[in-house]
Amino acid sequence: MDRIKKRKLLSKTLSYYVAFGILLLLIALPFYYFYYQRYYIHEIDEYLLGQKDEVCKKGLNTLRVDEIPLWNKFNIDKKILPDDGQTETSRFVTSECYDEHEKENISCRILYSRIKIEGKDYILSIHLSIYEAKKIIQFGTVLHLIFFSILLIGFVIITHLLYKKLWRPFYQTLSEIRRFNIRNSEIPVFHANNVREFSQLNKAVEILIANSVQAYKIQKEFTENASHEMQTPLAVFQSKLDIMLQQQDLSESQMQIIQSLYEATSRLTRMNKNLLLLAKIDNLQFLDTQDLNVVEILDNLLPFLLEQAEANHITTTIKTGNKSLMIQANRTLLESLVNNLITNAIKHNAPNGNLSVELEQNKLVVCNTGTGKSLNRKMLFHRFGQMNEKVKGSGLGLAIVKQICVQYGWDIAYDYENGMHRFSVVFG
Structure with a gap:
């Protein structure tokens, strides 16, 4: 039979808590990251729409077609582009844009909106960098990861410390049971505690041990009494049979009967000795x-x-x-x-x-x-x-x-x- 690997109750309990904490962490962090990313993108889209309305109110009503290149030159994050056949009134795109300050491509959120200048269709492009927002969200995710990890580790440490204190009466009871020796007939004295379950356990163990000690005493007394009381009559009976076997006037049938009784008595004597030996072994008398x-x-x-x-x-x-x-x-x-x-x-x-x-x-x-x-x-x-x-x-x-x-x-x-x-x- 394969031996089952045994672990402490605390280890088994904490393993479930840790598994739940890790599962919660794996679910919560991606949810947090994608939720805040989506929320932030939504806010940026609202901001871009507001920028478009402001641009349309302030400058596009009086802008002429020949002034578009000059307008584009003085507006870094806004461009008027030729109509590319866009069917939507407004379209949002996340793409890479070249940043003059960073001298590299960075992530941007771009709004492409249909406009009219002098009766002709154009596309107004407004972009806003989301590079810093992504960094903030990633940093916040890392902070959440650190927070969850510290919380989980702290929970394990606190549980471990409380476990030692709360389960101390149980281990004291276990230690007393291990030291208990039925041959000494001494019922162990368990430490008082204020935990109802442990107090009930101590009471039940006391009753169990007391009954075991009483049963051991009765069985031991029976073994000792049987050893003295049964051996003597068996020995007397066997000696009487020996005397009868030595008589000369016995018939053949009488000899056979006595011989049969003698063999039965010998077997009974051996059986009695063996049973007494087994009883003594069971009672730990050797x-x-x-x-x-x-x-x-x-x-x-x-x-x-x-x-x-x-x-x-x-x-x-x-x-x-x-x-x-x-x-x-x-x-x-x-x-x-x-x-x-x-x-x-x-x-x-x-x-x-x-x-x-x-x-x-x-x-x-x-x-x-x-x-x-x-x-x-x-x-x-x-x-x-x-x-x-x-x-x-x-x-x-x-x-x-x-x-x-x-x-x-x-x-x-x-x-x-x-x-x-x-x-x-x-x-x-």
């Missing part, structure tokens, strides 16, 4: 750890386990490539893990099958022959998940192995290849 050498643990357990394999006519192969694999763990749990893995491989092996135990770097691998198909991975590590109905067992061995791996963060995997069931534990 907290003491030490530096352990996995090779040394194997060397101590293998002689007894190999005797079981030989009794079942199983060929064993032992490979310990890593002579010293040191890990931090509880000795009882590590021994239980190794014992359950190898015992499971012996019990569920095929007649005259093979068993191999390998230690590769930081990995323990146990392989065995068995059924001619892969095991059900969904039920493999479940409690009472019997994989082979022909083999009598508690169905708790692999569940114990899984729980131990979970407690220490080790990885356990199962594979089936070339007729071999392969269990591997990678020590983290």
Whole structure:
């Protein structure tokens, strides 16, 4: 499963605000630029029309055709041009004009208007530079951009500072929860705050922790009581069966009944021990750890386990490539893990099958022959998940192995290849 990248709530919130701010900026700036440009052009057109009316009132009524060149010479921004067939009364054009002062072409707004001089059609041209107006609009756009940017940055900074202050009670609660240890049975004390939601959160967490501590105490007491109360009658019952088996006057049928009861009692005893072990692991009662050498643990357990394999006519192969694999763990749990893995491989092996135990770097691998198909991975590590109905067992061995791996963060995997069931534990 792909791991989801996690971010702080502030980062996610600010990302939306920043995205909205940038979107608003991208929409507002072009709108501002084109709106003011259009507004300014409209005002210039009104001004040019006013200039045309003024020119027509003051000078064109008495102007003669032969005076047009002289009139054009003394009017820099106004010209009388021959009629070019223009159909509109007034026409506005934005074009480039040569500026005598700037000595370069600049943007101008030009009005071409139809007039009559001595009954003949002419075109009155009036132009006005819009170069400065464009510069003002561009400068205003840049100012708006700077203003929006400062506003957005300021908003991010202020939000970040307020976030630290407003969310401080939440992080204090989170810190207390992280320090909480159910084994100490101490309910954490949360800091008082004036935020209703955080106060409700603290109250809910207090109730949840109190219930968890109470349930842990009850379960722990049950485990301790069961350990003392159940083991004794089982041991007495088994010892009585041992005595009965030693009697000489038993019939064959009585012997079979007692032997069956003895096997059932032995299985019940093993199941009880395994259930108690699982309960203790769940209750985190194996907290003491030490530096352990996995090779040394194997060397101590293998002689007894190999005797079981030989009794079942199983060929064993032992490979310990890593002579010293040191890990931090509880000795009882590590021994239980190794014992359950190898015992499971012996019990569920095929007649005259093979068993191999390998230690590769930081990995323990146990392989065995068995059924001619892969095991059900969904039920493999479940409690009472019997994989082979022909083999009598508690169905708790692999569940114990899984729980131990979970407690220490080790990885356990199962594979089936070339007729071999392969269990591997990678020590983290």
